[in-house]
Amino acid sequence: MLSTTGPELRSLRMLFILILVLLFQLIDGKRDLISACTTCKQISENFNKGFDRTMKQNFGGGNTAWEERKLSKYETSEIRLMEIVEGLCESSSFECNRMVEEHEEHFETWWFKRKTKHPDLHKWFCIETIKVCCPKGTFGPDCNACVGGSERPCHGNGLCDGEGTRGGSGKCSCNHGYQGEFCLDCIDGYFNEIRNDTFSLCSECHSSCKTCTGATNQDCDECKEGWEEDDQEACVDVNECLKDPSPCKEDQYCLNKEGSYSCKACDTVCSGCTGVGPDKCQACASGYQDTEGTCTDIDECSQPEPPCTKENQECANTNGSYMCICSSGFEEHDDECVQTPQPEKAEESEASDSDLHREL
Template identity: 30%
Template sequence: SRRQELALLMGLNFFFFMFSQAKRCDKKSLLTVRTECQSCSLNVGTKCPDGYTKVTNGSVGVRDCRYIFEIRKYSLSLPGCRHICRKDYVQPQCCPGHWGPDCMECPGGASSPCSGRGSCAEGMEGNGSCSCQDGFGGTACETCADDNLFGPSCSAVCSCVHGVCNSGIDGDGSCECYSAYTGPNCDKPIPECAALLCPENSRCSPSSQDETKLECKCLPNYQGDGRYCEPINPCLQAVCHPHAHCTYLGPNQHSCTCLEGYHGDGQVCLPVDPCQTHYGNCPTESTVCIYDGPGQSHCECKEHYRNYVPGVGCSVIDVCESNNPCHRNANCTTIAPGQPNLHTFCHPLSKSEYNTSTLSLLCI
């Protein structure tokens, strides 16, 4: 039903919100600003910028400034007042091991970025890419940079002359020899193999039970009993990432391609967050990009904006129309989102009301 769909949507939004907060390590700080200096008698009603709290609330403010009053061709520098305004400011920051505006996990996971074999470009300004240590490669530094390297440090070099090396981070460098060759490095020919006549896709090799005898074994990248050998299909062994598609390319050969909405080398696939690149095509001045899931996002209006138009952005809310904070004898103009500017037209008091020590103004 419609009600169940709405409940599910609200639940998903709450999940994404809580999940995103778990990846944030925001830094809190206190910002302090001062209002424009003006006559102390007029400063009582001065408001702080939107979002700030007036520390000097209920008073004329602090008398620590001077302002210029112009009357005809003369400019007077007069002692004035201004208010102190403060607000708590939260500097958005990602927790270690996360990157981008939405604080996505670094390849390899936040607990071990880049599989512990490289450094991740983390932080909100980072792009999540891994700079792997020498000898390592892959999206998450999960493989050896060269197919001829093996071992946990990818520093050992395979030495197979006529065979296939057990390479890679988990490999031990052992050689599986081609037909008519033997030895640790597959560099010793076996002349007697010519008379064995092994079938297609098999090879002549010393027997596993008795090395003085010869037998037919399947070629590297094939499997079987030596009399019948079929090519190995790696795609049947879940060799790719769960969010990748495996393509069979030949005997024991394959390629992994990340599914739509994900990116990576196929061994490691990370969700694509459109907000991380070009802000999901959301106009940055008036909108924010909201991540909805792998490869999906939408734009929402920032505070003090409304009426989103795709490709254009949102319109500034006119504070003077929606919530005019000005005096009835003042002109209100929205000079910035959420910030009105008061243009007050005043004239000096009559001579009988004029005080030589204080220049007072009366608004009309």
């Protein structure tokens, strides 16, 4: 039996840790490359906004015409450039400010020498000069074409990882409905309406199909759960509510839906039901009676033999039941209805008790 000694085990651990560190560095490196391009793109967009914002400004001095004649035009001046550069980054954005500071001379070069020939600042600065971005449809250090080609990355059916940056893997993240390395295949529930080596259009199957070759319920290769194939080989809804016994509880009724069903509570007046409402009861609950096909409350208080028989007691009807309450002027005491004490008599009783106490 082979065994690993202490030094060998430590070496294996160190190797494992080193692999993890390198892996994390690789992931962080790709993330930094994508982040650098995002920052550069934002700088370019802010530069264009600043350019538009300063379009109609001037030196702001007392004699603008003289300054432009003797010095330079504000339109192409260094002053205007500095005003634009100062507004490129938020003060809290470290990465943006660092990039602008490191490459400030490039803005001057472009402004005074390259702007006319290279009007697209993002392309000249981010892609061709500091090389943190790639052209649309390409990715990675060498700006390789995305899967499917740079004109239609992922054949137009997904997103290319790292597209437009010097990072990413170039792999496709397919849009909903599509799958596969090239985003040309359809997921379950979709079918290829059009398909060739470079183009694919996936459309949704009929709601009854798990897989299909067309748009109708007769084009299903396989029916979804809750559907079944009929004599015409079409997927049709299974009515679970017709099953015996019912899939629902005794105090519920079954409501069929396409591909499924749901159980709903019966009306409280019902003992079992076939649908919603007191007229869909299979039988009436206790305290209710069938009145022309509808379960209605039984007024126990109107029965020939009243249910409340104690002295000074009255019957109060409730939905599905009744209550025995004391008549007006009486209150319940020890399960009996006794007369409610009158305020005057209560005061006299208190006075008598007080006199008796003084005599004692």
